[in-house]
Each structure stands twice: as C-alpha cells, then as structure tokens.
Amino acid sequence: MTSTRRDEDAAQPRDGRPPRPTSRDVARSAGVSQATVSLVLGDKWEGRVSPRTAEAVRAAARTLGYRPNLAARSLRLGGTRTALLVVPALTSDFFARVHAGAAAVAAEHDFGVVLYPSPEGIGPAPDPFGSARAALDGVIASSMAPEALAALRGGGPRGEGLRDGGLRGDGLPLVMLDSDPEGGRAAATVNLAIADGMRATVAHLTALGHRRIAHLAAAVGSWTFGVRARALAEALGEGHGGEAPVLVRTRPTGLSVTDGLAAATEALTREPRPTALICDDDLVAAGACKAARRLGLRVPEDVSVTGFDDLALATAVEPELTTVRLPAQEMGAAGMRALLAVLEGRPADTAVLPVALIPRGSTGPAPGR
Amino acid sequence: MTSTRRDEDAAQPRDGRPPRPTSRDVARSAGVSQATVSLVLGDKWEGRVSPRTAEAVRAAARTLGYRPNLAARSLRLGGTRTALLVVPALTSDFFARVHAGAAAVAAEHDFGVVLYPSPEGIGPAPDPFGSARAALDGVIASSMAPEALAALRGGGPRGEGLRDGGLRGDGLPLVMLDSDPEGGRAAATVNLAIADGMRATVAHLTALGHRRIAHLAAAVGSWTFGVRARALAEALGEGHGGEAPVLVRTRPTGLSVTDGLAAATEALTREPRPTALICDDDLVAAGACKAARRLGLRVPEDVSVTGFDDLALATAVEPELTTVRLPAQEMGAAGMRALLAVLEGRPADTAVLPVALIPRGSTGPAPGR
C-alpha cells in the first residue's frame, strides 16, 4: 500500500525481498538485448553470438542471481517437462521406490516428477489436482482405485463447476501402473505379473503340504488386489495331484499392520483353522504374524504367512516374511519411459514386469507333516 | 512440420490431442468478453455480471472442457500458491506424515504442496530443483543435512552456471523443520523437543536399572541427530543418585534396518556389553532387535532397545518398540502455517513441539536386577 514502486499493478506483496531479476535486467546489465540473453542461457548461442558477449551475459546473470521465470517459460514453450506421479499412499516404501525409478528416468530426459500422495481423508483435498497444482505435461498413476482415477479424470465438472482453480488431469496423457489394462483411458500401461506371484505362492505352500489356506485380501477396490484374488482362485482350482488345497476363508482387511492383525485374528479363530495365510501386502502379513503369536501359534511351525511387495518391513520382522517381490523401481522407470514415448508421439510398448517369490522364514512345512 | 495450423510457431507437438480451449474460446462461445469470463470463473462476478451471463459463461466453459492455463495465471499473478516440501527420504512413514500435515493446512488456504524426496544417489539429480521444477512460492525443508540445504540455497552458481534450467531455492522464503535453528537463512523454524525425548529415554532406562548404555547414532550430518547425541551426553552427565549410567559405546549407523543390525551386532559383541541400546531411529532399533536375537540375546530380558519416531514399524515388530513419538503431522502443519505467515509478511512464531516417550515391550529391567 505504502510502497512507492513504479509498479502499481504489483502482482504479489513481495515485501522486503528484492524483486527477482528478469532476463531484461540481465540484458541491460550486460549491455545486450534480451534475445541474446535468451540465446546464451539456452545454450543455443554457438555460431550466433560472440564468445565474448556470451561470457559477459553469463557473468551478468551470475552476479544478478538471475533464474528464469518458470511460468513465463512454460507459457511460451507450451510444456513444463514435468510429470505428476499419483500414488495412493506413502505409508510403505513401495511407492517411494516407484517414485525413485520414475524420477531417475525423468532426470535423464531433463524431466521432473512431482509426487502426489492421494490424500485418504486427511484434510479437505478431494481433488487430486487441487493440491498438486504444478503445471503438468502428463500423469502417471500407480495402483489407484477406480474412484480415485475418476476424480483424476475430472469426471466431468459436476456440482459447482470449476471453483477448484482448474488443472484437472483431463486431457493429459495418462500412464497407468499396476492397474486394469482394460478399464482406463490410459495411453499406456505398465503392469506386474501379479498372477504369477500368486501362483508361485500357492505352489510354494502346496509343496510344503498346506491344504487349508486363508486369504487376507485388501479391502481396497484396486485392480491389483482383484488380480490376486482371481489368481488365487484359479491356482486353487487347478489339480495338485489329488490333494488340492482349498481356500477356507477370505478376510477383507485394510492395508496396515493393525488391520492385518485384526483380520488374521478372526481368520485363525474360526474352524477349520487354516495352516497358511496369504496376505495381499507385507503390512498385512506383519500384522498376521503378530496375530498368530498372540494366539499362541508359532510362525511358521503352526501357521505359515506370506505377503506381497517385499517392503523393508519384510526383513525387519522376525521371522522374515516370505513374500512376492514387486519390481517397484523398474515399474516407475518403465512408466516414465512410456509417458515420454507418448509425449513424443511414439508408440509406448505396454509392458508386463516379472515378479519373484522370495521364500523366507515365515513359511514352513504344514503342521502334522 | 506437416501441420496446417495457423500457428507456425507451434509451441509443442500436441499431436493428435485437441488444442486446449482458452478463455478466449470460452468468451467467444458464450458471446461475452474475456474479462467477463475471468470474473465469472474467478468467482468475483457478484454485483458486476448478470446472473444470466454468468451462467452462460459457466455452461460454455463446461461444454468446452475449459481449464485455465496455470502457467499464464502464475505469470500474471506472480505467484503459484505452491510450496515445496523437501525431505531426505521416503523410506519410513515419518515424512509421509509430515507431508500430510503440511498438505492439510495448505489445502485450507488454497495452497498446494509438492513433495521432493531428496535423491540419495538414485539417478542424476544433483540439484534439488532439477527434478521438482514446479514454480514455487516457498520452501519447507525437513530434517535436511546442511550439505543438502546448501545445494538448496543454490550455493552460489559455481561451475558452468545456469545450465540446469533454473529454479534454485535461492531467495525463496524457507521454513526449516527439525533443523538447526541457528545455522540457516530460514525465515522461520519449527522444532521438536528432541532433547526432552532423549532425556525421557535415559530416565526410563535408568529407572529400569540400566547402567551400561550404547548409542546407535545415525551416521548422517543432520542437526536432529546431533541433538540426540548432545542430549544423551548431558543426561548421562547429570547425577542419578550416585549410580550414574554410562555411555559404553557409540556406533554410527545408516538409517535402515540392515545398517542398524550391523551396528548393533558390533555394539553387543564388545566388552563391556551394554544392557541397553538407544537408537536414533526406529528403523535402526528394529535392526538392533534382530541383532540381539541373532546373538542369542532376548529383548528385553537381556538387552533393552529404544528408538525414535514411532513409525508404523514400531508396533509391527515383536516386541513392540519403546520409542519417542515425534509429532510429524503437527510439525508439517506448523511448518506450512509458518510459511504462509512469512508469505503474507506476518511474523512466524517459531515453535517447539513436544514429544513423548512411548514405553512398550522392547525395554525392561536391566539383567541381574
């Protein structure tokens, strides 16, 4: 209000901070034109600007502490070289690894990745893009439930319309990770051979003599968990030399240690008691181990437990978890590669990444064998 | 190249996608001027635009699928209402909680938070801002080591200069979380009463009769870990009724279960053997428990273990970890509030948040008592 700057239309109350130098300022300071500054700083000056001038420009930029205005650059260029990675949660290190993989590939191509943990109830952020308001060139969504994905699409502005300030994913190229290859408008898909993992788990348990199996299934409407259930059903349906194992129970559970504990307690206290617990996630598996122990059952002597993901947690607990290792980092990397391909108009090869069963201490021979 | 659009200076090869509608398009479609569109969509139309016109504009925007161009908006407004949250890692859920807290407060003020996990070796991303290239209004840095913070500052453009494409944190308002209140150029600071936590831990162990304590200290140059060490030294120095416990050993360790296991193994296999292990982090504490068990020691009968953070992991392992709960979410929220204050020119109250020792199963009476 009491400011005396020439700028009556002050964009922001920058207060005490010195106004950010612009390329004009650099140009003035170096005694050249704006265009020259742009050329030099954009590394396109060779053969067009004299080395002396170029160096002068750089010096000026350095002393002024100039950095280009990203908004202006984006506006002019029409792109931001930035991708949004939407993940359902950060409560396990799985998605941290997905991000790492994506960020590494992105960096190689001078791209940035902005991470958006879809808020589950925390605070008023119903719209995925309400919070992650970076200007984006594309979206990578990992293991998202369909509803969340719908919100991501924009879902057609219902209700009060555009009050949220815009930037819905609407229209942006989308790459889906570990999600239904069919159901989406995704330009590309990267998937994991989840079914293989489940089959391997069943084979592992069967070989150990287990015949009564319970499934602690994630109570989340995400495709990746649906696959687990279907693959399990199929694997159990197949012949196993006359002694087919059966699914004695399915318990839905939240994706946390506490929820896993509760679900496992229920699963283990009903007859017939299962000798093996297949869990959709390592967090749940850890909870299941706790539940068994509280019930006076030993793992793996009395009950075997398996998980999915191979989180850091899997080797932190005792006994260590037999689990299906999912190549999180590779998936993130492949997702970013696919997005880059789409952005460049190239066809994105839709990949399916292999998984591996890692046998550890939480599984053993079925009791009475 | 072969395109026939009017736009010879095509910014981006948008390829097949339909060109994004602009406010001009909306205006044309609704039969009004751009300014009217801006007013209506910005919810500043009451009393200036007829309700009929307003609704027409909204309808047009809806049918066209219009969403405002963020780059242009930022350019015009000079701000992006976006903050960057820089964290050292996402391998534990601690920083996920910090983010949740910050994002919740941000959302209340129509702000966004972009999360930047400082890459530790993964991929070529030396510059914190190389990857998180969103246009930013401010930065919140949590528990960062000084070197990383220096990079964040921009550290004075050395070497080849601005080739990185700009956007260093240079000059942006910075709020530091759980970091040295002295050492920075931070506009505000939010800290945790870490020292209290360490004192409580020592008191807890002392009361249980422990006299030989080892410290599994994080081998990270972050302030928060320095405080732990200093507070421990002080707490041990104070009188404890004639029978002062002593620090028999300090082992530096990486912040992971495996590193904790290795460090604890070393700490427990040298004489005199400590009866209690104070760990800088729950991940380390989990590793320490594993180490003890592998050495044939029971927790807590033979050796007690304590941690910091109260991660989900703390209650996932058996026995559950006695640990110092750090109010991560509150810290994130307070950090965001402080940043908002700074941005508005208000004074930011520098806060210190209380912590609490949570006694669980990993600590017990000292052996031989």
Place this chain on the structure above:
DNA sequence: TTGTACGCGTTATCAG
C-alpha cells in the same frame, strides 16, 4: 553478430 517485434493465456484497470 546483434537487436526488434510478437505472442503464449491470464488477470486487472479503466473507460464505455
């Protein structure tokens, strides 16, 4: 080799 001019899409001012 360097400078001039224009437009990206938005918001705010001011005159109708």
Place this chain on the structure above:
DNA sequence: CTGATAACGCGTACAA
C-alpha cells in the same frame, strides 16, 4: 454491467 487494453517474462523468426 461490459469490452478493449496492457502487462507479466520468455523464446524465436526476422530484419538490420
């Protein structure tokens, strides 16, 4: 109540 108009900072075709 509405419509021109200017400006935000940058990148590039074109003229000098």
